[in-house]
Amino acid sequence: MSQPFSLKIFVATGDPDGLRIVERSNWIGKALVFPRGLLPSIKQRDEFAQTGIYILIGPRPDADGEMMYIGEGDPVKPRLESHYSNKDFWTRAVFFVAGPGHLNKAHVQFLEAQLIQRAKDAKRIRLENIKAENEPTLSEADRADMMVFLDHMLSMLPVLGISAFEIARTNTTESQKLTKLFCSGKGLKAEGYESNQGFIVKTNSQASGAITPSMRDQMRGILDLREDLISNGVLSKAGEDYVFTQDYSFSSPSTAASIVLGRSANGRTEWKDQKGRTLKEIQTLQAEA
Template sequence: MSQPFSLKIFVATGDPDGLRVVERSNWIGKAIVFPRPLLPTIKQREEFAQTGVYLLLGPRPDGDGEMIYIGEGDPVRPRLENHFSKKDFWTRAVFFVAGSGQLNKAHVQFLESQLIQRAKEAKRMPLENIKSENEPTLSEADRADMLVFLDHMLSMLPVLGVSAFELTRANDTNQVNATLLHCSGKGLKAQGYESNQGFVVKANSQASADLTQSMREQMHGIVDLRQDLISNEVLQRVGESYVFQQDYSFSSPSTAAAIVLGRSANGRTEWKDETGRSLKEIQTRQAGL
């Protein structure tokens, strides 16, 4: 079960979109978040001279959504300077460090490897890394410490606006009691539910192999998302339809329904429980309206 925690965010430049230093309660690590243009003026800060693991985020070449690069540095400053001059795509960065002597080269290589693996499993954002990093050998104690460090990082990242590592948690307490909903049409059947991460379509649900002409012409974002799901093998062709190979979280019920049905869809009315009540009806009753 996830435990409550608090974050302290220091807006170092006075600009909420500028440099932010983020610390978590009862943890040795901290996150540094900044937009790319600030690097030349903030790289003298002590955090940049420490060993850490970093994320670079920016728009995809097609302009729809973000992509991510994951790296490590001992220290992080020369690596970020190199990317500042040689990598064009990124517009913002996040990196994690700890107190003096708390992290070494093997530690951050381990964290980098784990994050790359996690991003590939989540399949939520294209990974700019060309190759996977081999996981270094750590002592049993160091590995246990770094897994705790990793867990704290992963719990902070969604709060910092980074969703690349979010896996659908099938055994999450908040999902156990969620109402199972169904979406059907054109001989297709899909199951899903609302969660804190968005709307989750369950593995083995079907999705249309065909798209309506209006969807192709007017819903480019959904069409591109669908192609990403096919490319990442979240959706695989089985007979006359596609089938979800894993639970997958969408930003809204309508996006999930559009992917399933291959057309524009209002998820609040398309997703229904076993009695035929729509999600909209269920939520209206829950709200006491």
């Protein structure tokens, strides 16, 4: 079960959109978050001279949505300087370091490999990394320490606006409290539910193989997402239509319904419970309770 934790955010430049230094309670690590344009003026800070693991985020050049690059540096400064000159896509960065002597080259290579694999498993954002990195061999004690470091990073990243590593999972206790919702049309049926991660569509749910002209012409973002889900195997061909091969988290019930139905859809009216009540009706009753 997830444990509560506190974060302390220091706005180092006085600009909320500038450099932020984020520390977690009772942890040796910390994160630095900053926009690309600020790198030349902050790279002399001591943290840039340390060994660390970094993530670059920016818009996809070919479509709506974002893409991401994961890397490591010993230290991080020359790697970020290289990406500043040679990688055009990224607009913001976050990197993690620890106190002196706590991280070495093998440690951050391990963290890099773990993050790349988790991003590939989650399939929520396009990776700019061409290949997966091989994990270095760590001692049993070092591996245990790095798994704790990784868990703390993963718990902080959604708070920092990066949800690319979150895999839709619900334990048995949680699932008993959730309202099962269904979306149907064109002979298809999908099951989903609302969660803290977004709107989750369940494994084996169906999605339309055909899309409407209006979706093709006016919903570029949804169309790009649909094509990504097909190319990365979240949606697998089943006859004329598709089936979800895993639980998948969408940003909203409307996005989920549009993918399922192959058209523009209002998720608050398309998703219904077993009694036929729409999500909008359910939420209205919950608000009045």
